[in-house]
Each structure stands twice: as structure tokens, then as C-alpha cells.
Amino acid sequence: MRVRIEARLDYDFPQRVESLLQIEVAVADDQTVVEERLSFTPPVAFTRRDDPATGERRVAFTCQGRVEIAYDATVEIAARDMDLAGAVQHPIADLPVETLPYLRGSRYCPSDTFETIADQKFGTSRGGDRVAAVAAWIADHLEYRPCSDARTTALETYVRRAGVCRDFAHLAITLCRAGDIPARVASVYAPGLQRPDFHAVVEVFVGGRWRLLDPTHLAPVDGLVRIAYGRDAADVAFLTIFGSATMMAQSVAVTRVG
Structure with missing residues (x-):
């Protein structure tokens, strides 16, 4: 199965603060990123803080003023067996x-x-x-x-x-x-x-x-x-702000492709 993701965040930061963003698709055995793009408007310098152990992907950035964040991705999901019936409980x-x-x-x-x-x-x-x-x-x-x-x-x-x-x-x-x-x-x-x-x-x-x-x-x-x-x-917060900010708009669209 292939899924298309479009996430949009629009925030106003009254003062210069650091933030931690976590909206990118994680690395996992049953999901593969086919293509993706993360962008800030206006452009903002950021530092990757990915976790190789869990596959989680984060970026840290510092900014002030109005910032729009866009994340677009196409993800391929492998067949999943999530059946619970009879699954053993381990000591x-x-x-x-x-x-x-x-x-x-x-x-x-x-x-x-x-x-x-x-x-x-x-x-x-x-x-x-x-x-x-x-x-x-x-x-x-x-x-x-x-x-x-x-x-x-x-x-x-x-x-x-x-x-x-x-x-x-x-x-x-x-x-x-x-x-x-x-x-x-x-x-x-x-x-x-x-x-x-x-x-x-x-x-x-x-x-x-x-x-x-x-x-x-x-x-x-x-x-x-x-x-x-x-x-x-x-x-698992998608945006952790080490200070204050106002959310101006936010949207998430997720659709199956094909």
C-alpha cells in the first residue's frame, strides 16, 4: 500500500526560541519512504537529531516571527499481520x-x-x-x-x-x-x-x-x-517549543495512492 502525506504547520514565535519538530516518517521495517520534502518558509536553519535505535527522526531549529512548515511524503507500507489472537505473553x-x-x-x-x-x-x-x-x-x-x-x-x-x-x-x-x-x-x-x-x-x-x-x-x-x-x-509531541508560540493554522492530509 502506498500513502501520500501532506502536513502543514503555521506558527508565530513572538520571541526567538528553540523548538523540536517531529513530523517526519520514522524508519521501520514495514514502512519505506519513497520520497519526502521538509521545508520552512521563510527558510530556517535546522539540525537533525535522528535516533538510530528507534528510527525516529527529529529536527531542532531556532526562530522568531511567523514560520510555515511543510512536510510532504510518499510512503510504501508492507503487508502487516497485527493479529492479537493467541499471541503469547512473554515472561x-x-x-x-x-x-x-x-x-x-x-x-x-x-x-x-x-x-x-x-x-x-x-x-x-x-x-x-x-x-x-x-x-x-x-x-x-x-x-x-x-x-x-x-x-x-x-x-x-x-x-x-x-x-x-x-x-x-x-x-x-x-x-x-x-x-x-x-x-x-x-x-x-x-x-x-x-x-x-x-x-x-x-x-x-x-x-x-x-x-x-x-x-x-x-x-x-x-x-x-x-x-x-x-x-x-x-x-511524542509533533512540536515541542522551549518558550511560547501561537498556532495560526495546522492541517494534515493523508490519502491512499493507487
Whole structure:
């Protein structure tokens, strides 16, 4: 499958500040960048801060005033098997070392407070079957509705029973970690998402590899294009501004090609 991406950011920086931009497609085994272009108007000098271990790609830049950022890419996505049914749950001692940080609680995913809840609701299942049960429970009990802010945690989402994609992702991650399953958030481009925007989904490590899951069920996983990974949304912001700025406009368009 081939996907075309067009992302546009328009920000006004009242003072000269540093920023970290993370909107380029990540390097991954199942997705290949065919062509891409990142541009700033007016031109801005930037420094690449790519991570060879994760495949994440970032640029750091300093600017003042109005800046428009454009990112265009065509990405080829390989066939994906993200089936959860029967995927085994690994003993902690057998997990790859890079998955271990995704077992612990984080800023928006207080998994240690959910252990009893997770055991009561999903304690009869393990591995991919347990992840599927978590996803089914979230689909049945959460309403997709803007009612959260940048401080909302999985605990508040669980009580409120509503939220947007990052809230769905945080709750799914929290419930999986509470059952000793490594889980992390992934920021993605998602064909077919309404309304088009940067999207937050989940990756779980079961059956020997990371598997994508969209708890909102708003976008099929076979077309998702990964940008970044992290313990929660604090790690995958598309633009981190070390100062202040005003968003003037923003748009994301993701379409299947051919």
C-alpha cells in the first residue's frame, strides 16, 4: 500500500526560541519512504537529531516571527499481520531489554494504580487475547468526545468514560502494563481518519514483536504510518517549543495512492 502525506504547520514565535519538530516518517521495517520534502518558509536553519535505535527522526531549529512548515511524503507500507489472537505473553526475563521501560507507569499512564482493576476485568486472559479484551472493553465503555486537556491522565479518562485518541491510547496502555504487557504510544499518520490530524495509537509487545492497535477504531492499522514512539503522549509531541508560540493554522492530509 502506498500513502501520500501532506502536513502543514503555521506558527508565530513572538520571541526567538528553540523548538523540536517531529513530523517526519520514522524508519521501520514495514514502512519505506519513497520520497519526502521538509521545508520552512521563510527558510530556517535546522539540525537533525535522528535516533538510530528507534528510527525516529527529529529536527531542532531556532526562530522568531511567523514560520510555515511543510512536510510532504510518499510512503510504501508492507503487508502487516497485527493479529492479537493467541499471541503469547512473554515472561519478564525473556523480554528484549528495550521493551522494559514500557512495563512501568508514566506521567499519563499510572499503571500501578490499575493492577486490581485490570486483574478483575481481564485476569482470565493473557497476551494478545488480553490486549484484545482491553480494546473491546474500551470500545464498549468509552465515548469519543473532546473533554480532556494536556493534563488528563488515564485515571481521569477511566472515570470520565470519554476522551479523544490520546486518552483512548493512554487508558489502553495503562491497562496492558497493569497486566505486565509492554505497551507504548505511537504517533501516526492515518488514512481515512475523520477529521484528518496527527493520530495517537498503541503498540503492544506480544508474540515476539510490536503490534499496532487503534483503541478508537477510527483508522485501520494496515494504513497507519508511524512517526514516533514513547511511554505516553509527553514523548511524542509533533512540536515541542522551549518558550511560547501561537498556532495560526495546522492541517494534515493523508490519502491512499493507487
